[in-house]
Structures are given as C-alpha cells and as structure tokens.
Amino acid sequence: MAVSTPASPNLHQHLRDSLDGLPTPPRTGRLIVFTGPSGVGKGTLLKALRDRYPNLGLSISATTRQPRPGEVDGKDYYFLSREQFQAMVDNGELLEWAEFAGNCYGTPKAAVQRHLEAGEWLILEIELEGARQVRHTFPQALQLFVLPPSLDELEQRIRLRGKDSEDAIVRRMARAQVEIDAAPEFDVQIVNDDLETALQQLEIALFNL
Numbered sequence: 001m002a003v004s005t006p007a008s009p010n011l012h013q014h015l016r017d018s019l020d021g022l023p024t025p026p027r028t029g030r031l032i033v034f035t036g037p038s039g040v041g042k043g044t045l046l047k048a049l050r051d052r053y054p055n056l057g058l059s060i061s062a063t064t065r066q067p068r069p070g071e072v073d074g075k076d077y078y079f080l081s082r083e084q085f086q087a088m089v090d091n092g093e094l095l096e097w098a099e100f101a102g103n104c105y106g107t108p109k110a111a112v113q114r115h116l117e118a119g120e121w122l123i124l125e126i127e128l129e130g131a132r133q134v135r136h137t138f139p140q141a142l143q144l145f146v147l148p149p150s151l152d153e154l155e156q157r158i159r160l161r162g163k164d165s166e167d168a169i170v171r172r173m174a175r176a177q178v179e180i181d182a183a184p185e186f187d188v189q190i191v192n193d194d195l196e197t198a199l200q201q202l203e204i205a206l207f208n209l
C-alpha cells in the first residue's frame with residue numbers, strides 16, 4: 001500500500017532510518033496489544049506500520065477458523081483443527097485464547113517469549129477477551145484500541161473486504177458493539193477514519209513522536 005509522508009517528515013524519517021539500520025532496534029522487549037472490532041482496519045494499519053518499521057514483530061496466532069482466500073498457513077495464522085487447538089490449550093502453550101464468532105483464536109506463548117527475550121517489540125492483534133487476559137499476565141503491555149468512525153462504516157468495510165460470509169458478518173457486527181463499549185479500558189483509543197491520520201496517531205502512541 002502506498003503511504004504518504006506524515007507530518008514531521010524529518011523526525012519520522014530519522015526514526016525510521018535508525019530502526020531500519022539495526023538488527024534489534026529497541027533495546028528492551030515490549031509487548032503491544034492491538035484490539036478493535038473486526039473490519040475496523042487493524043490489519044491494514046499494521047501492514048502500513050510494519051512497512052514503515054520492518055523491525056516491529058507481529059505475533060502469528062493459532063485459530064480454528066477456515067483460511068480466507070489468499071491466507072497462508074504459518075504466515076497469517078496457524079490454521080488448526082479444534083482438537084489441535086484444544087491440545088495447545090491443555091498443554092499451556094497459549095498466552096491467551098478466546099472464542100470469537102464461533103471460532104477459537106490464541107497466541108502461542110513460546111514465540112512471544114522468544115521475541116521479548118531477544119529485546120524485540122511484538123504486536124498482538126487480538127480481540128477483547130484476549131486483551132483482557134494479557135492485561136493480567138503482562139500489565140506493562142501497551143494496550144491500543146482501534147475504533148471505526150461509525151457502525152455503518154464498519155459494516156461497509158467488512159462487506160467491501162468481501163471475504164466473510166453473511167453469517168460471519170452478522171456475528172462480527174453483533175460483537176462489534178460489545179468491543180467498542182470496552183474501548184475506554186485501553187491505554188489509547190485511535191479512530192480509523194482517515195488511514196494516514198490513524199497511522200500518525202499510532203506512531204505517536206508507540207514512539208511518543
């Protein structure tokens with residue numbers, strides 16, 4: 001995606017250059033929780049952010065959901081059967097997990113530990129219940145919530161994305177209001193109306209730009 005230059009170009013460029021040039025740019029590991037209703041643009045924002053800051057890690061979750069067209073196992077998610085997912089739960093291999101719109105989603109613990117021990121920053125793109133669990137296990141994690149400009153716009157985005165069945169859309173919209181009501185629990189709220197503005201707010205939240 002083409003991303004135009006944000007407001008303080010020199011400062012942003014300087015930060016980007018320093019992040020790009022080093023193998024593990026941030027000196028201490030940091031966990032960042034990124035939550036918001038399905039279709040609000042979390043994936044879009046994170047892709048643009050990681051294009052700018054390639055050293056920001058993104059946790060790959062396990063899920064029992066079927067892959068959407070174009071999704072790759074081991075890259076977008078680890079796509080598991082219910083039995084495989086349950087085995088990870090039973091073995092204590094998930095940092096957090098939750099059921100969302102009829103499927104299970106969870107964060108593999110070992111990879112998180114590896115990233116943090118290596119001093120890296122790692123983003124967890126997870127739903128509300130998982131974010132609440134991480135708030136207990138990692139109270140020092142920065143918790144960000146992305147809001148849509150309106151519920152109508154949210155539904156439009158899910159439909160325009162064109163990758164969910166009608167049933168999945170109804171389930172996601174039913175859950176959206178519950179999630180939005182919980183936004184004040186988070187450290188920072190960002191409205192994803194104009195993408196570039198939302199990205200700048202994300203940079204401020206992460207890097208105090």
Ligand code: ADP
Pocket residue numbers: 036037038039040041042043044045157158160161192193194195
């Ligand atoms: P999520 O990861 O939160 O489920 P996506 O990143 O898949 O959401 O975005 C859902 C849809 O909304 C996509 O089609 C995406 O292109 C679109 N979208 C994302 N951000 C914006 C924005 N600021 N304005 C308009 N459309 C957007």
Ligand code: 5GP
Pocket residue numbers: 035036037038061062065096097098100105106107125126127128129130131
């Ligand atoms: P989707 O099916 O649209 O990819 O994801 C549905 C929801 O599950 C999104 O809100 C997404 O943030 C959330 N999600 C993805 N991975 C995880 C995870 O590992 N744990 C939890 N709790 N939620 C997740």
